[in-house]
Amino acid sequence: MSTGQGAPKLDLIIAARNEESYIGGCLQSLLDQDAKSFTLQVFVAVNASTDKTTEVALTYKEKFQARGWALNVLDVPVAGKVNALNAADQVSSGGIRVYLDADVRLKAELLRQLHAALDTDVPLYATGTLQVAPAQSWVTRQYASLWTQLPFVKGGAVGAGLFAVNSAGRARWAEFPNIISDDTFVRLCFRPDERIEVPACYIWPMIEGLRNLIRVRRRQDAGVEEIAQNYPDMLKNEGKATLGKGELLRLLLKNPVGFCVYAVVHVAVRLRPASKEWTRGR
Known part of the structure; x- marks a missing residue:
């Protein structure tokens, strides 16, 4: 189904490397x-x-054409998520842009809600309501049960695996810098009052198994630290509640098993520094 000529465009960018099991x-x-x-x-x-x-x-190219849409598959010879994002940005037509991980699934209303939220000249950032996919391993289920209750997540507009900006918002930065955490970088380009979480969900898979949780969490923490070192002024835009002693006690009493699994990962990530390689954990 085509929306007809003259309809506004929404550009969606997926950086994908060895994603044959997920991209479809x-x-x-x-x-x-x-x-x-x-x-x-x-x-x-x-x-x-x-x-x-x-x-x-x-x-999937013909299926997109049947809806009056376009699917462009780019061959980016150099590995790296940031390099792939920049390559796609160079050929994007601008306007509203959605950046999506290849293993994420969207509920049917999400793009429509993102478009409505970002259809303005005011610089804005938007994402959907994050829903963690059911985990296969016991340890990931326990970790996720605690992680989803953290103030950072409960505060909304997390943007893990999916974030979108309008044209004025995209002007907040030039190319994606060569850093670990592109999603954190973009989120911190916007004040809390400029970030929107629309009601529609997207399904985000958490990595499976203790070793992978440690490896990916170590890299995530290193990404946040990298931004703190290289872009300290951006931290004023965080606007997320911190995890105090009272909240820690509440989480422990409410979910002791999940708390212990989360604590094991938390301690383990500090025993060895992270690498700069893009880590998926699968």
Whole structure:
């Protein structure tokens, strides 16, 4: 179904490397969107993949054309998420841009709600309501049960795996800098009053297993520290509640098992520094 000529465009960028098992489900969730007020242009920036990510993505091209939308699969020879994001940004037509991880799935109303929230000349950032996918491993289920109750998450507009900006918002930065945490960097380009969480959910998978949790959490913490060192002025935009002693006690009493698993990961990440390689944990 086409929305007709002249309809505003929404550009959606996916950086993908070795995502053949996930990219199809991600693209299908885009095709299932209830979107009538805009046309969708998708850029899958496949960077240095050694699997069939490109081939799988290309099988969806005709389905996007049938909706009057465009699916562009880019071959980015140099590995790295930031490099892939910048390559896709260079060929994007601008306007509202959504940045999406390849393993995320969107509820049908999400893009429509993001478009409505960002359809303004005021610089804004938006994301959906994060819903953690059911975990397969016991340890990840316990970790997620505690993580979802942290003030950072409960405060909303987390943006893990999905964030969007309008044209005025995208002007807040030039290229994505060569840093670990692109999502944190973009979120902190905006004050709390400039960040919106729309009601529609997106499904975000947490990594499976204790070793992977430690590895990815170590990298996430290193990404936040990198921003604190290189862009200290951005920290004033955080606006998230801190985890005080009273909140720690409440979480421990409410969920002792999840608290202990989270504490084990928290301690383990400080035993060894993180690398700069883009880590998925699968």
